[in-house]
Amino acid sequence: MKNVLVSPNFKDILRPNIKIGTFPDGDSNVFIPNVDKYKNKEIFLCHRLYPNQNTVLIELLLILSILRKINAEVVLLAPYLPYSRQDKVFLKGEAASAREICQLLKKSGCKKLITFDCHFIKKKGSFVFGQLPIENISLGPELISFVKKISSDKTIEIVAPDEGATYLVGKGNNKVMKKTREKYKDGKISYRNIESMKRSFDIKGKNVLILDDMISTGSTMLKAIENLKLGGAKKVYCAAAHGFFLGDSLNKLKVSSDGVFVSNTILSPISKVGIKKIVINCINKFNG
Numbered sequence: 001m002k003n004v005l006v007s008p009n010f011k012d013i014l015r016p017n018i019k020i021g022t023f024p025d026g027d028s029n030v031f032i033p034n035v036d037k038y039k040n041k042e043i044f045l046c047h048r049l050y051p052n053q054n055t056v057l058i059e060l061l062l063i064l065s066i067l068r069k070i071n072a073e074v075v076l077l078a079p080y081l082p083y084s085r086q087d088k089v090f091l092k093g094e095a096a097s098a099r100e101i102c103q104l105l106k107k108s109g110c111k112k113l114i115t116f117d118c119h120f121i122k123k124k125g126s127f128v129f130g131q132l133p134i135e136n137i138s139l140g141p142e143l144i145s146f147v148k149k150i151s152s153d154k155t156i157e158i159v160a161p162d163e164g165a166t167y168l169v170g171k172g173n174n175k176v177m178k179k180t181r182e183k184y185k186d187g188k189i190s191y192r193n194i195e196s197m198k199r200s201f202d203i204k205g206k207n208v209l210i211l212d213d214m215i216s217t218g219s220t221m222l223k224a225i226e227n228l229k230l231g232g233a234k235k236v237y238c239a240a241a242h243g244f245f246l247g248d249s250l251n252k253l254k255v256s257s258d259g260v261f262v263s264n265t266i267l268s269p270i271s272k273v274g275i276k277k278i279v280i281n282c283i284n285k286f287n288g
C-alpha cells in the first residue's frame with residue numbers, strides 16, 4: 001500500500017515494513033528500509049501503543065524522528081492510546097499524562113492520531129487534545145452486532161456499567177448504571193476500588209450486554225454482572241473495545257458471565273471483533 005508504514009506489532013492486521021529490534025540491554029533499535037521513498041510524503045503509520053506502552057512509545061518517537069528528518073508528515077493509527085485514563089490532574093503535583101503524551105506526539109511530528117474508543121473523549125468524532133488532532137472511532141456498533149449474532153437475540157439490552165460508557169450504548173438508551181469508586185489507597189499501585197454500582201432500571205428476564213470502553217482489572221464488569229444477575233437478568237454478556245484482563249480477571253469473567261469478548265485493538269485470547277476492515281477504510285480514505 002502506497003505511503004503506508006506498518007510496525008511489527010501490527011502484524012496480525014497488515015504486513016510490517018518497519019524493522020524493530022532490541023539491543024541486549026533492552027534499548028530499541030528502529031529501522032525503516034528504503035526510507036528515501038517516503039521523503040516529503042504524507043505517511044500513514046500503523047503502530048500499536050500497548051502492550052509494553054513505555055517501550056512502544058519510545059519506538060514510536062524513534063520512527064517519528066526518522067520521518068521528521070526526511071520531511072514526511074505522519075498520520076498515526078494507534079488502536080489504543082495509553083495514558084488516556086489520566087487526562088486531568090486530581091492531586092496537586094500529579095502529571096496530566098494524557099495531555100503530555102498527545103503534546104509529545106504532536107511535537108514529534110504526528111499530524112493526526114486515529115484511535116478507537118479513546119477513554120477521555122467518550123464520543124466518536126474529531127477532536128483536538130493537547131494540540132493533537134484526534135479522530136476517535138467507536139467500536140460500539142461492531143461489538144453490539146457481534147453479541148446479537150452469538151446470543152441470537154436481536155433485542156438484547158445494551159447496558160453501560162457507568163456514566164463514562166453512555167456514548168457506547170446508543171442515543172436514547174437510558175440503561176446506564178451508576179458506579180462510584182473509593183479513594184486511592186497508599187501504595188505502589190494507583191487504583192481505586194469500586195465502592196458501589198447502582199441500577200435504576202428493570203432488567204428481569206432480559207438478555208444483556210454490558211458494554212464499556214475497556215476491561216482492565218475486570219472489577220467494573222464483575223460488579224455489573226453481579227448486579228444484573230441479582231436483578232433477574234437471563235443471560236449476561238460483557239464486552240469492551242480494549243481488553244487488558246489483568247491478573248485472573250478473564251477467568252473470573254468467563255465463570256460469572258455468559259460470554260465475554262473484546263476487539264483486537266489489544267490482542268487477547270478473546271479478541272473476537274476485528275478492526276482490519278476499519279483500518280483499511282482509513283487507509284483508503286487517506287490515499288483519497
Ligand code: R5P
Pocket residue numbers: 162164165212213214215216217218219220221
Ligand atoms: C472507567 O471509567 C472505564 O471506562 C472502565 O470502566 C474501567 O477503566 C475498567 O476498569 P476495571 O476493569 O479495572 O474496572
